[in-house]
Amino acid sequence: MSTTSQYTDFSDLYLGLEQAVRVTTGITATENLAKRAINVALQDMHLGLEYRYPWAERRTVLRTQDDYSTGTITATQGSTAITGSSTLWNTANSFGVNNVRTTGKILIGGGTTPYGISSITNDTAAVLTDRFVESTVTDGTYVYYEDEYDLASDFLRPVDAQRFSDEVNIDIISRTEFRRRYPSNITRGRPTVATILDFAPSGNTTPIRRVKFSPAPDSFILIPYTYITSNLVISSTGTAKTGFTADADEPIVPLRYRHAILFHALYNWYRDRKDDERATAAKAEYTDIMLRIMSDSEIGAVRPQIRPRIGGYVRAAKSPYSGGRGRFDMGKFDNMGD
Secondary structure, three states: OOOOOOOOOHHHHHHHHHHHOOOOOOOHHHHHHHHHHHHHHHHHHHOOOHHHOHHHEEEEEEEOOOOEOOOEEEEOOOOOEEEEEOOOOOOEOOOOOEOOOOOOEEEEOOOOOOEEEEEEEEOOEEEEOOOOOOOOEEEEOEEEEOOEEEOOOOEEEEOOOOEEEOOOOEEEOOHHHHHHHOOOOOOEEOOOEEEEEEEOOOOOOOOEEEEEEEOEEOOOOEEEEEEEEOOOEEOOOOOEEOOOOOOOOEEOOOHHHOHHHHHHHHHHHHHHOOOHHHHHHHHHHHHHHHHHHHHOOOOOOOOOOOOOOOHHHHHHHHOOOHHHOOOOOOOHHHHOOO
């Protein structure tokens, strides 16, 4: 750690915290407490304010899947197995994506009940997530489509809470509103509405973030979108991470702002030890730094302005006696009237 430069990496921050609170460095137990305080401070610094931090924004492109209806299908009532004829379900298309995937849905024999795909055995055999409840279909038509797509692995939330993509004009609505308005979601076309879905598989605490569109896309479409990343740390080898683990890890926070992490950790340290006076002082310093960071607007940003309504005064000044009540109109005497 350099004693003359700005706090740069994880070791700078946790050693700086230990020195600030005047504890002996090099003791594992104390060092671990300092490391935890720095990690908590980094996460807490971004909590609810990510949209104000340009360094937390990321941009990527999502590609939708085309409908697939080549060949015919046979589905037996009460069974989950489906059989295709002249189908290529397990074959990749021009974009390297299989024609049928477990993330999609299928309409069978002109029906209106969408069935999920549990697994694909080969080009002509697949398994539904639910048993086929309609009358047996033999060599019938079908349509496979996808209305749900994986988001970026580090997707935390959209930058704009109301628009998923400005370029493609797709609005975001709540999951409850989406379910109410599109209960089956079998209409296909160019998507205009989306909702964000969260899945937590059994035995796994890592959330899966997906987007669901309506109408369900019926062709290959590129949908650019901007989001807030959950990866707040970069390793020395350039790997994105959610938090600090190695001494050389650096936060995505610009260098000139990184001391804010230390002051927030300092506040938490004193607060947890019931040192209210020092906690208050550290929090005041942290609050001041954060206010200055948030007011450090980017070029081109809209700034609040106070603009008095002076249009009426300007018109009166240009023509003071028009209308009988100009700027110097005091009545009949001023106008030399009777």
